[in-house]
Amino acid sequence: MANIKVEGLTKVFGKRSKQGLELLKQGKSKDDILAETGLTIGVNQASFEVNDAEIFVIMGLSGSGKSTLVRLLNRLIEPTDGKVWIDGENLAQMNDKDLREVRRKKMSMVFQKFGLFPFRTIIENVEYGLEIQGIDPTTRRKQAFESLELVGLKGYENQYPDQLSGGMQQRVGLARALANDPSVLLMDEAFSALDPLIRKDMQDELLDLQEKMQKTIIFITHDLDEALRIGDRITIMKDGAIVQIGTPEEILVNPANDYVERFVEDVDRSKVLTASHIMKRPETVNIDKHGPRVALERMKEEGISSILVIDSKRKFKGYVTADDASIARKQEIKTLEGILKTDIPKIEKDTPMHDIFNIIHNIPTPVAVVENERLVGIIVRGAVIAALANDSEVESENA
Amino acid sequence: MLNNLTEFIPRIPIAEGTAWFVGWLTSTFAFLFNPIKTYFGDFMEWTANLLYSIPPIIVILIVALAAFFLTGKKYGLAAFSVFGLWLVHNQGLWEDLTFTITLVILASVLSVIIGVPFGILMSKSKTADAIIRPVLDFMQTMPAFVYLIPAVAFFGIGMVPGVFASLIFATPPTVRFTNLGIRQVPTELVEASDAFGSTGAQKLFKVELPMAKATIMAGINQTVMLALSMVVIASMIGAPGLGREVLSALQRAQVGPGFVAGLGIVILAIIIDRFTQNVNTKN
Numbered sequence: 001m002a003n004i005k006v007e008g009l010t011k012v013f014g015k016r017s018k019q020g021l022e023l024l025k026q027g028k029s030k031d032d033i034l035a036e037t038g039l040t041i042g043v044n045q046a047s048f049e050v051n052d053a054e055i056f057v058i059m060g061l062s063g064s065g066k067s068t069l070v071r072l073l074n075r076l077i078e079p080t081d082g083k084v085w086i087d088g089e090n091l092a093q094m095n096d097k098d099l100r101e102v103r104r105k106k107m108s109m110v111f112q113k114f115g116l117f118p119f120r121t122i123i124e125n126v127e128y129g130l131e132i133q134g135i136d137p138t139t140r141r142k143q144a145f146e147s148l149e150l151v152g153l154k155g156y157e158n159q160y161p162d163q164l165s166g167g168m169q170q171r172v173g174l175a176r177a178l179a180n181d182p183s184v185l186l187m188d189e190a191f192s193a194l195d196p197l198i199r200k201d202m203q204d205e206l207l208d209l210q211e212k213m214q215k216t217i218i219f220i221t222h223d224l225d226e227a228l229r230i231g232d233r234i235t236i237m238k239d240g241a242i243v244q245i246g247t248p249e250e251i252l253v254n255p256a257n258d259y260v261e262r263f264v265e266d267v268d269r270s271k272v273l274t275a276s277h278i279m280k281r282p283e284t285v286n287i288d289k290h291g292p293r294v295a296l297e298r299m300k301e302e303g304i305s306s307i308l309v310i311d312s313k314r315k316f317k318g319y320v321t322a323d324d325a326s327i328a329r330k331q332e333i334k335t336l337e338g339i340l341k342t343d344i345p346k347i348e349k350d351t352p353m354h355d356i357f358n359i360i361h362n363i364p365t366p367v368a369v370v371e372n373e374r375l376v377g378i379i380v381r382g383a384v385i386a387a388l389a390n391d392s393e394v395e396s397e398n399a
Numbered sequence: 400m401l402n403n404l405t406e407f408i409p410r411i412p413i414a415e416g417t418a419w420f421v422g423w424l425t426s427t428f429a430f431l432f433n434p435i436k437t438y439f440g441d442f443m444e445w446t447a448n449l450l451y452s453i454p455p456i457i458v459i460l461i462v463a464l465a466a467f468f469l470t471g472k473k474y475g476l477a478a479f480s481v482f483g484l485w486l487v488h489n490q491g492l493w494e495d496l497t498f499t500i501t502l503v504i505l506a507s508v509l510s511v512i513i514g515v516p517f518g519i520l521m522s523k524s525k526t527a528d529a530i531i532r533p534v535l536d537f538m539q540t541m542p543a544f545v546y547l548i549p550a551v552a553f554f555g556i557g558m559v560p561g562v563f564a565s566l567i568f569a570t571p572p573t574v575r576f577t578n579l580g581i582r583q584v585p586t587e588l589v590e591a592s593d594a595f596g597s598t599g600a601q602k603l604f605k606v607e608l609p610m611a612k613a614t615i616m617a618g619i620n621q622t623v624m625l626a627l628s629m630v631v632i633a634s635m636i637g638a639p640g641l642g643r644e645v646l647s648a649l650q651r652a653q654v655g656p657g658f659v660a661g662l663g664i665v666i667l668a669i670i671i672d673r674f675t676q677n678v679n680t681k682n
């Protein structure tokens with residue numbers, strides 16, 4: 001079920017915004033429109049759908065319109081044009097009362113600099129959203145406590161925000177957003193103000209929470225590593241427009257254009273590439289059909305000194321070396337059973353690169369890649385090194 | 400040529416216009432001004448007498464205690480208040496002091512009651528801001544004495560015109576600082592308030608005013624100090640109090656009594672200033 005659906009959402013800042021809209025529809029660029037009319041394009045005809053319980057990451061360089069886009073979703077900024085469907089209702093056309101109702105019950109927001117009220121205690125901050133709904137003090141306290149407990153801040157309820165560290169403050173921000181149990185969470189660079197270690201913790205924590213809560217999360221960031229860690233899908237924005245939407249893999253392996261590619265360039269590839277991206281088609285012999293003679297023949301053909309062995313169901317068995325095979329042939333042995341070696345590492349197809357690197361860097365043999373016990377590929381050391389060095393051949397081979 | 404041009408336009412009758420306008424206001428709104436003059440005047444008289452009826456020693460003790468607790472249990476302001484108020488009493492100016500305090504407090508309270516809503520209005524509406532801002536500049540730069548004239552026209556002489564003149568002169572800082580304080584609330588907090596579905600009033604009372612409190616209090620502090628200075632000037636139109644002592648000393652060229660009355664005003668000013676500042680910093 002699509003929870004949020006955005007159609008042609010546009011924001012033009014400035015007095016004659018309709019004129020800007022016309023120019024956008026004619027296909028003019030942000031820079032041209034600014035030069036021609038002095039109008040700033042915040043968001044340019046963005047369309048996308050966010051699925052239920054998905055973490056949808058929006059990323060882009062500074063000024064690309066991420067904050068504007070997320071604020072159009074709860075109408076902290078009034079859209080110039082377009083629709084925002086949430087559970088079948090168009091938020092862009094709602095009257096104030098209905099809009100408040102959506103903000104109170106369905107959508108919450110977490111802010112970059114936390115947005116906590118300094119004159120309220122932690123628990124009073126967390127219960128703010130409930131308080132303005134007119135929920136009675138006992139009920140809302142109880143709900144706020146539960147929310148605070150969820151983010152691991154039990155015991156801090158009577159402190160003030162400035163008594164807490166940045167990471168803790170953002171947990172309060174999260175607890176406040178979760179207190180009214182919304183189905184949608186909007187997070188604008190929620191972890192960007194935190195130092196790197198805390199930031200990682202918060203990302204993990206968000207993923208843990210998400211496992212339990214299954215919210216629809218729209219997460220803004222300008223950090224690709226963060227996007228890749230937590231995003232189910234990633235959207236890349238440029239000059240207010242959406243350039244690409246895809247899973248982390250699709251974006252990395254298949255950047256839509258130069259802009260995305262430049263964005264993606266400096267990412268540590270080892271975090272996202274998996275065994276399936278760098279494996280090669282393996283040369284094999286079938287233990288049920290072939291003997292040492294065929295094995296030697298294949299090795300000679302391919303110029304290799306060992307060959308992988310499978311059975312008729314492509315199940316991975318092990319490997320044989322050329323030396324063992326020629327001894328066996330001299331002794332007139334007909335099967336591979338006796339010379340089969342099994343001391344070869346076996347990894348799953350979706351093993352991430354950095355794990356493969358740890359396995360492969362201290363053993364001499366290649367690594368077999370399997371899926372449900374079936375052999376699907378082989379990885380040699382050179383390929384791992386090449387991929388880590390961002391070798392373009394590896395990338396285009398697998399694209 | 401230039402001479403001709405400047406001679407060509409006759410003097411615009413601003414003075415006459417103003418006089419006519421004030422006269423018109425006086426007669427048209429007499430139904431409003433007269434009861435204010437009577438009832439508010441009586442009320443002020445009554446308040447001042449009430450204050451005067453309390454034995455000075457009790458007033459001094461209450462002020463000292465309040466100072467002690469307001470400053471976070473420090474002795475400085477409390478000790479100063481005891482000494483200062485005792486000195487005023489010792490110089491035989493206690494009755495004048497009670498009148499001045501009554502005037503200052505009532506004028507300030509009215510200024511705040513009127514000023515804060517205008518400040519809020521200015522912060523919410525660009526149009527209101529554009530209209531009110533120059534009016535405030537005008538009110539503050541016009542010499543304070545000038546207000547005494549229409550004040551007398553409207554309310555005769557005594558305490559009521561004093562409060563009226565003080566209102567015009569002392570309200571602007573409260574308006575300005577309220578406006579400033581609300582505009583200075585960090586965007587994220589306003590957004591947070593909106594994002595959770597606050598109504599306009601909820602946003603104002605639960606987020607904006609609490610956040611702007613320190614700034615508004617700074618404005619109120621200025622308002623109170625201006626009210627005090629105006630109350631002294633208002634002695635020229637018959638407002639009783641310490642100002643009247645200064646004025647009569649001036650008229651008779653008596654340096655000594657003039658200095659003593661002036662000293663009383665300084666003592667009162669310091670106490671009021673420290674009190675309003677401490678209310679400000681307390682939270």
Ligand SMILES: Nc1ncnc2c1ncn2[C@@H]1O[C@H](COP(=O)(O)OP(=O)(O)OP(=O)(O)O)[C@@H](O)[C@H]1O
Nearest residue numbers: 013040041042061062063064065066067068069222
């Ligand atoms: N209130 C506003 N008035 C005019 N222009 C604005 C306003 N808010 C944003 N803009 C412009 O809209 C564009 C998008 O800004 P936005 O803040 O959405 O970018 P962003 O992607 O969030 O950037 P950052 O990473 O710096 O937060 C920018 O060109 C910005 O200058």
Ligand SMILES: [Mg+2]
Nearest residue numbers: 066067068189
């Ligand atoms: Mg932003």
